[in-house]
Amino acid sequence: MAVNERDPHTGYMTTGHEWNGIKELNTPVPRPVYFFLITTALFSFVYWILMPAWPLGVSYTRGLLGIDQTTTVENALKQSELQRAAWTKRIETESYAAIQADAALMKIVRQSGKTLFGDNCAVCHGLNAKGSKGFPDLTARTWLWGGNPETLAETIRVGINTDHPNTRVSEMLGFGRTQVLNRAQVNDVIAYLRTLSGDAAKTPVPAAQREEGAKLFAAQCATCHGDNAKGKVEQGAPDLTDQSWIYGGDQQSILDTIWHGRKGYMPAWEPRLSATDRKILVLYLLDLQTKPQ
Ligand code: HEC
Ligand code: HEC
CATH class of the missing domain: 1.10.760.10 (Cytochrome c-like domain)
Incomplete structure (x- = not known):
């Protein structure tokens, strides 16, 4: 075994290991590999300091930037609540006619109305509100109790043949x-x-x-x-x-x-839906009437 031997072809020193005449060159690790090792090590070090990283039993290292996904989500929720509050306030306070004339509000009415209707009313009246045997078509423009906004709101509030004190009875x-x-x-x-x-x-x-x-x-x-x-x-x-x-x-x-004889039952929605939600539903139903049949 020859130590301190230089390979005549490449000019590198050998490590001194030899297997059946094959010798191992003592080539240095390529520079790019060093470069990446150092940058990734530095990156992780900086990351540990800036971001939440190490678990410490009940808590964890929070990082200098104080970035926290929980707070981020909470803020986003607060933000969307604020946005919602702005238009729910308008739907709550403005008249039916004013809301109907406002394209931006009606867009919200159509979206939330569709969800509210799908969640609460579609079981009986169908997703498209066209009803089925025993459940009236709410797009037919023929109303049992009347189709002006206040009347519809009242029908939805108290229901028909329910135990609500003001129920419609028929x-x-x-x-x-x-x-x-x-x-x-x-x-x-x-x-x-x-x-x-x-x-x-x-x-x-x-x-x-x-x-x-x-x-x-x-x-x-x-x-x-x-x-x-x-x-x-x-x-x-x-x-x-x-x-x-x-x-x-x-x-x-x-x-x-x-x-x-017949005695249709339509639930009272006052105990289940807020006044704003019921108003959105009235606007949603009225909007359906304006669509061509
Ligand atoms: C359990 C079934 C059921 C559910 C759920 C239901 N309805 Fe009804 N609804 C009826 C029935 C049945 C009638 C008709 C009652 C009658 O024949 O007197 C009716 C009648 C109505 C009327 C009166 C229509 C008219 O011609 O005056 C309106 C408005 C109405 N429903 C809206 C809604 C809305 C909005 C929802 C959801 C919040 C809803 N309904 C959920 C069964 C239901
Ligand atoms: C006490 C009031 C009352 C009287 C009297 C009455 N009706 Fe009715 N009728 C109603 C009500 C309310 C409904 C709706 C019932 C429901 O939707 O559950 C209805 C529904 C109907 C319907 C079903 C309509 C549909 O869209 O499916 C027919 C048909 C009808 N009545 C025919 C008559 C005839 C014929 C008479 C007389 C022999 C009569 N009614 C007497 C109150 C009355």
């Missing part, structure tokens, strides 16, 4: 079940209704039946549905002359309605 009586009308009379009334809603154009109704039905309607139904069957918002009784039906407009569904 009931469609079961005329067959209670034997106020017999089967033939119910059929006459249905025939009369069909002449009103335009269905009779397809299958004509005999004049005598129509007259009999009209008489029965005036005696039994007009108090709630109005003389012209166009409904009465004071009673929550629907227009029976349009094509929008809560419980179905086919012969059998109408027969079921008149025979057994």
Whole structure:
């Protein structure tokens, strides 16, 4: 083993190790490697000092910059609350008309309204608010209780047939079940209704039946549905002359309605949603009415 031997080809010293005639050169570590070692070591050192780094049992070294993700998140939340506060205040205080005229506020109404509706109302009225059998279509522009903002707000606040002290109360009586009308009379009334809603154009109704039905309607139904069957918002009784039906407009569904009666239940939202949220929902529903159907 020759120590202090210089390799004649490269000019480097050998380490003195030799394996079967192969000798190891004593080449220095390349400079770039040193460079990266030193910079990364320096970086980590500086990082430990500036940023939160070492765990110390219950706490940790906080770093000179005092950067803390918890505070960052808290600040971001505070910031967004402040922003929210600004527009909730406006929705709370401004009139329906003023909000409807403000494109920026209506954008917020559409966004939050959609979420609020999806979370609270869609189970019954459907995501698109178009309802289904037993649950009214809230885009149909035919209202049981009226469609102006204050009326809608009240309906949503107290509900229909709920245990809220101011609840709206309505009931469609079961005329067959209670034997106020017999089967033939119910059929006459249905025939009369069909002449009103335009269905009779397809299958004509005999004049005598129509007259009999009209008489029965005036005696039994007009108090709630109005003389012209166009409904009465004071009673929550629907227009029976349009094509929008809560419980179905086919012969059998109408027969079921008149025979057994109906008593829809709409929850009161005062205990569950803030006044602002309810106002947003009213604005959201009104906005839906303006969309083409
Ligand atoms: C449990 C089912 C259910 C839920 C949830 C529900 N509704 Fe209703 N809603 C009804 C029913 C049923 C009626 C119709 C009651 C009737 O036939 O008298 C109704 C009626 C209404 C009416 C009255 C419509 C008119 O023609 O006057 C409005 C407005 C309304 N709902 C809005 C809402 C809003 C807004 C929400 C969410 C906050 C909501 N509903 C959640 C079942 C529901
Ligand atoms: C005491 C008031 C009252 C009287 C009287 C009354 N109705 Fe009604 N009717 C209502 C109410 C309220 C509703 C809505 C019920 C609901 O949505 O749960 C309704 C609903 C209906 C519906 C269902 C409409 C739909 O969209 O599905 C039909 C059909 C109807 N009534 C027909 C009649 C006929 C026919 C008579 C007379 C024989 C009559 N009603 C008498 C209050 C009344």
